[in-house]
Amino acid sequence: MEEIKLMKGNEAVAIAAVRSGCDGYFGYPITPQSEILETLMAEKPWETTGMIVLQAESEVASINMVYGGASCGKRVMTSSSSPGISLMSEGLSYIAGAELPCVIVNVQRGGPGLGTIQPSQGDYFQAVKAAGHGDFDLIVLAPSSVQEMYDFVYDAFDLAFKYRNPVLILSDGAIGQMMEKVVIRPQTARKTNDEIIEECGSWAVTGKRGRTRNISTSVELDSVEQEKFNEKLQAKYKTIRETEVRFEEINCEDADFVIVAYGLCARISSKVMEMGREEGIKIGLLRPITLLPFPTERLNELSKRVKGFLVVEMNAGQMVQDVRLSVTTDVPVEHYGRMGGIIPAPSETFEALKRFINKLK
Amino acid sequence: MAGLKVEIKKENLVYKRTELLTDNTMHYCPGCSHGTINKLVAEVVAELGIEESTIGITPVGCSAFAYNYIDIDWIQAAHGRACAVASAVKRLHPEKMVFTYQGDGDLAAIGTGESIHACNRGENITIIYVNNATYGMTGGQMSPTTLMGMKTTTSPQGRDSSLHGYPFKIADMVAHLDGVSYVTRQSVHTAAATRKAKKALKKAFEKSLANKGVSFIEFVATCSSGWKMSPVASNKWLEDNMLQAYPVGDLKDI
Numbered sequence: 001m002e003e004i005k006l007m008k009g010n011e012a013v014a015i016a017a018v019r020s021g022c023d024g025y026f027g028y029p030i031t032p033q034s035e036i037l038e039t040l041m042a043e044k045p046w047e048t049t050g051m052i053v054l055q056a057e058s059e060v061a062s063i064n065m066v067y068g069g070a071s072c073g074k075r076v077m078t079s080s081s082s083p084g085i086s087l088m089s090e091g092l093s094y095i096a097g098a099e100l101p102c103v104i105v106n107v108q109r110g111g112p113g114l115g116t117i118q119p120s121q122g123d124y125f126q127a128v129k130a131a132g133h134g135d136f137d138l139i140v141l142a143p144s145s146v147q148e149m150y151d152f153v154y155d156a157f158d159l160a161f162k163y164r165n166p167v168l169i170l171s172d173g174a175i176g177q178m179m180e181k182v183v184i185r186p187q188t189a190r191k192t193n194d195e196i197i198e199e200c201g202s203w204a205v206t207g208k209r210g211r212t213r214n215i216s217t218s219v220e221l222d223s224v225e226q227e228k229f230n231e232k233l234q235a236k237y238k239t240i241r242e243t244e245v246r247f248e249e250i251n252c253e254d255a256d257f258v259i260v261a262y263g264l265c266a267r268i269s270s271k272v273m274e275m276g277r278e279e280g281i282k283i284g285l286l287r288p289i290t291l292l293p294f295p296t297e298r299l300n301e302l303s304k305r306v307k308g309f310l311v312v313e314m315n316a317g318q319m320v321q322d323v324r325l326s327v328t329t330d331v332p333v334e335h336y337g338r339m340g341g342i343i344p345a346p347s348e349t350f351e352a353l354k355r356f357i358n359k360l361k
Numbered sequence: 362m363a364g365l366k367v368e369i370k371k372e373n374l375v376y377k378r379t380e381l382l383t384d385n386t387m388h389y390c391p392g393c394s395h396g397t398i399n400k401l402v403a404e405v406v407a408e409l410g411i412e413e414s415t416i417g418i419t420p421v422g423c424s425a426f427a428y429n430y431i432d433i434d435w436i437q438a439a440h441g442r443a444c445a446v447a448s449a450v451k452r453l454h455p456e457k458m459v460f461t462y463q464g465d466g467d468l469a470a471i472g473t474g475e476s477i478h479a480c481n482r483g484e485n486i487t488i489i490y491v492n493n494a495t496y497g498m499t500g501g502q503m504s505p506t507t508l509m510g511m512k513t514t515t516s517p518q519g520r521d522s523s524l525h526g527y528p529f530k531i532a533d534m535v536a537h538l539d540g541v542s543y544v545t546r547q548s549v550h551t552a553a554a555t556r557k558a559k560k561a562l563k564k565a566f567e568k569s570l571a572n573k574g575v576s577f578i579e580f581v582a583t584c585s586s587g588w589k590m591s592p593v594a595s596n597k598w599l600e601d602n603m604l605q606a607y608p609v610g611d612l613k614d615i
Contacts, residue, residue: 071450
């Protein structure tokens with residue numbers, strides 16, 4: 001029988017970590033995501049699956065613990081909220097530079113600075129453009145429900161190991177805190193050390209038994225070699241862009257106007273779409289599930305027949321730039337956003353959409 | 362000497378290079394302590410027979426590239442973060458020997474937080490701390506352990522306490538922490554000191570293997586290039602100055 005539980009988004013991440021066979025979680029408390037660490041500590045997975053849970057002294061330590069665990073070929077993760085993710089930037093760059101698989105969860109809050117503990121999508125640029133120094137890409141998944149908070153932990157680990165690349169789950173304080181029912185999967189066994197050696201033996205640091213030594217590093221002082229490595233990374237990112245784009249599309253077939261929104265804003269926008277349809281306005285919704293890679297091609301296809309895009313975000317206008325970069329037509333692309341931890345209501349968003357439509361007439 | 366072939370008979374061999382050192386030419390400057398300390402690590406790992414189950418963590422600094430010289434698995438960590446990396450590796454691989462190898466800039470400046478907290482958690486790792494009182498790789502800047510009055514590129518008038526504070530005795534500090542079982546300070550500037558240091562290093566590794574919490578071994582070391590001295594003058598300066606501020610011996614052994 002299906003196992004269904006009512007839980008918070010943050011709890012779903014913790015339970016998914018244990019159930020998916022994660023080897024180690026390293027984290028530091030920060031609102032609005034502390035339930036992830038709290039739930040893991042209460043679950044005591046070290047007594048059941050053998051998973052390690054460690055409260056680090058900072059987010060800097062957390063991400064470097066993840067770097068260590070990932071270097072060993074273990075399935076390791078961390079989570080934080082916006083200011084803490086900023087502290088992880090250097091570590092993320094090292095992880096990308098050493099081509100290591102791991103999962104990071106950002107339950108976003110409003111900024112800049114200490115800002116607010118209320119939900120926000122202000123870290124979109126940080127996630128998809130500049131997660132750290134140097135030329136590297138994360139893979140970024142954007143859940144819009146508690147079920148997706150759960151499921152994307154599995155997907156994130158799969159992608160991380162498929163590409164030896166860090167994967168970020170970009171959520172927000174609302175999805176982290178809200179409760180919904182979640183279908184929970186049966187326990188997946190953690191990989192044994194022998195299985196890790198078999199699957200990751202060419203690079204994982206496991207002790208050099210029966211092979212030449214492995215070195216997990218991101219340093220290369222020879223510029224010619226470093227550029228070759230950069231080109232290898234870029235080729236990987238190209239494959240990811242060609243293979244891993246995910247999005248959800250609702251009512252876009254006949255739509256005159258398409259709302260583009262991810263995460264919580266996609267939930268709000270689906271209500272706006274219903275309100276519009278009731279008034280006879282043909283509105284569709286495109287919800288990017290992967291923010292990196294971005295659904296560029298699909299948006300460009302749609303741009304050839306829709307009258308306009310409205311991008312709804314809880315920020316000053318970030319993803320809207322990627323939508324504009326995606327379309328090669330002169331179709332108007334407008335942004336509606338709230339900041340400071342304010343969640344846009346469907347009614348105000350619908351008003352913004354109508355203003356946009358009227359302007360085009 | 363061209364064409365001269367020297368053959369050492371097996372019965373006459375009193376010392377040989379450990380097989381755990383690779384054939385790579387070390388990049389360390391003449392007179393630098395790192396080469397000797399790298400060799401001691403290789404010898405201790407080989408003598409304990411743990412080369413297939415040892416994971417080393419290198420820092421940022423001259424010894425970042427220690428992984429080129431000792432034939433074991435390595436992780437190269439971000440500046441200062443080696444102890445955080447090692448904490449995770451040891452917890453995920455409790456059966457392995459895990460050690461960090463860090464300089465004073467890495468461990469006692471940018472990585473103070475990670476180092477102190479790994480010590481306080483009592484991670485079952487060995488921390489090898491090479492203190493040469495300067496940033497060698499970046500060209501001899503002042504470090505937290507730079508001696509009073511010592512001239513560096515960022516303290517050209519000599520270290521002044523009113524401007525830069527005091528030499529940081531981090532080994533003394535971690536000795537107070539409950540998670541730490543062994544703290545010792547050693548040097549490798551003479552053959553006798555090197556022999557003692559090797560014994561201490563072996564003891565540190567043995568304690569880690571027995572899960573006794575942190576073993577912390579400080580090597581008071583030379584940096585001839587950073588100090589702008591000849592190798593011989595460096596050793597003399599170390600004995601006359603460094604060992605006065607950082608005297609060798611065990612600080613804690615439980």
